[in-house]
Amino acid sequence: MQETVHFVQNTLVFCIAALDIAALCGLIFFAxxxxxxxxxxxFRAVMPLYYMFLAIIMLCILLLLSFGHFQFxxxxxxxxxxxxxxxxxxxxSYRLGKRRSEKFRIFTFYKYxxxxxxxxxxxxxxxxxxxxxxxxS
Numbered sequence: 001m002q003e004t005v006h007f008v009q010n011t012l013v014f015c016i017a018a019l020d021i022a023a024l025c026g027l028i029f030f031a032x033x034x035x036x037x038x039x040x041x042x043f044r045a046v047m048p049l050y051y052m053f054l055a056i057i058m059l060c061i062l063l064l065l066s067f068g069h070f071q072f073x074x075x076x077x078x079x080x081x082x083x084x085x086x087x088x089x090x091x092x093s094y095r096l097g098k099r100r101s102e103k104f105r106i107f108t109f110y111k112y113x114x115x116x117x118x119x120x121x122x123x124x125x126x127x128x129x130x131x132x133x134x135x136x137s
Contacts, residue, residue: 012060019053020119027112
């Protein structure tokens with residue numbers, strides 16, 4: 001059982017790092033591209049990866065919760081809050097992107113900037129053993 005918990009924890013930390021890289025790619029796209037059609041096509045290229053890693057992160061958290069008999073710790077709350085922020089802002093940026101307005105470029109740039117910063121901090125805490133101390137009973 002402990003091997004499975006460690007595997008899911010390592011998968012969680014990897015997916016957080018991969019989502020951070022996807023956010024950085026989106027940040028670079030929106031920093032250096034000004035054409036609305038090119039932005040929309042690049043945004044649509046990044047979003048499936050983004051949603052995939054968000055889904056994997058949610059699956060890992062639910063698995064860790066089930067392994068821990070659904071005891072809710074602060075680390076769970078933090079990851080859920082970041083997940084809800086990332087998911088809702090992705091939906092909002094998609095809705096803005098369908099209109100192809102200037103708000104889309106500005107909002108999505110700051111969305112990716114915020115996602116990259118928050119996920120980088122969570123990754124650093126994850127590498128420091130924050131998840132290990134909380135999820136293993």
